[in-house]
Amino acid sequence: VRARVMQVEESPDVGYEDIGGLDDQLREVRETVELPMENPDIFDDVGIRPPSGVLLHGPPGTGKTMMAKAVAAQTDATFIKMAGSELVHKFIGEGAKLVRDLFQVARDHEPAVVFIDEIDAIASKRTDSKTSGDAEVQRTMMQLLSEMDGFDERGDIRIIAATNRFDMLDRAILRPGRFDRLIEVPKPNEEGRELIFEIHTRNMNVADDVDFARLAEETNELSGADVKAICTEAGMYAIRNDRTQVTMDDFRHARDKLQRDEPDGEVSKT
Numbered sequence: 001v002r003a004r005v006m007q008v009e010e011s012p013d014v015g016y017e018d019i020g021g022l023d024d025q026l027r028e029v030r031e032t033v034e035l036p037m038e039n040p041d042i043f044d045d046v047g048i049r050p051p052s053g054v055l056l057h058g059p060p061g062t063g064k065t066m067m068a069k070a071v072a073a074q075t076d077a078t079f080i081k082m083a084g085s086e087l088v089h090k091f092i093g094e095g096a097k098l099v100r101d102l103f104q105v106a107r108d109h110e111p112a113v114v115f116i117d118e119i120d121a122i123a124s125k126r127t128d129s130k131t132s133g134d135a136e137v138q139r140t141m142m143q144l145l146s147e148m149d150g151f152d153e154r155g156d157i158r159i160i161a162a163t164n165r166f167d168m169l170d171r172a173i174l175r176p177g178r179f180d181r182l183i184e185v186p187k188p189n190e191e192g193r194e195l196i197f198e199i200h201t202r203n204m205n206v207a208d209d210v211d212f213a214r215l216a217e218e219t220n221e222l223s224g225a226d227v228k229a230i231c232t233e234a235g236m237y238a239i240r241n242d243r244t245q246v247t248m249d250d251f252r253h254a255r256d257k258l259q260r261d262e263p264d265g266e267v268s269k270t
């Protein structure tokens with residue numbers, strides 16, 4: 001069961017240099033997650049406590065998971081991921097047990113970064129909390145909060161949660177001592193998209209006519225995951241045409257295809 005719902009990576013191979021256009025967000029994540037792990041004394045010297053949990057919120061495919069992995073890699077911490085959606089629709093008591101298991105795995109792997117994706121699945125405001133399914137979800141969340149209360153914030157376990165549905169969240173989880181540091185992770189702007197194109201084409205055989213600034217201009221509203229998908233798809237166009245070099249036309253075809261598949265401009269992530 002554990003293997004299915006929990007993803008454990010001893011040393012994720014994502015670095016800060018792989019993340020495009022999120023400088024401010026990355027600085028905050030580093031300050032709140034990396035610094036307390038690497039230099040806990042600083043917080044004692046100043047006389048403040050580092051934030052307990054960090055909540056990343058923003059649209060899908062904008063690099064939230066990536067940032068959590070990168071900070072784990074940077075601190076040589078084990079990256080442990082669980083999705084909130086895996087914790088619901090379980091038998092009575094199972095969600096809470098999975099949360100306990102999650103923290104046990106984290107303690108066994110210290111230092112560790114625990115990443116809880118889709119936290120809204122267990123922590124959303126609900127209109128009707130009387131149904132038994134909801135009560136079970138509530139118990140799962142209470143277990144999470146009590147695990148968080150239970151450890152010393154100087155410890156080598158840091159918690160990062162993420163959501164695409166910030167407006168749905170139960171405010172109780174945002175109280176001090178819980179997810180008390182909020183970081184908004186927006187879709188990239190034009191400059192960000194250009195950087196993300198450059199990152200995802202690093203290992204590609206790209207023709208001279210490819211202009212990433214131009215492509216960034218032509219991909220308004222797309223996420224980092226969309227940009228990545230365009231790069232891969234552009235490579236597929238080249239292969240289909242018996243070429244090893246990827247041209248500007250290939251990128252434009254790829255962009256058109258993705259926008260056709262998802263007419264509202266939201267392209268699903270890979």
Ligand code: ATP
Nearest residue numbers: 018019020060061062063064065066196224225228
């Ligand atoms: P979700 O909320 O859907 O889980 P997410 O915000 O966690 O999404 P990621 O899983 O981090 O998004 O991003 C998906 C993929 O998109 C990444 O593996 C990466 O390849 C690419 N990507 C997204 N944002 C960026 C970015 N800012 N820089 C570089 N690559 C990015």
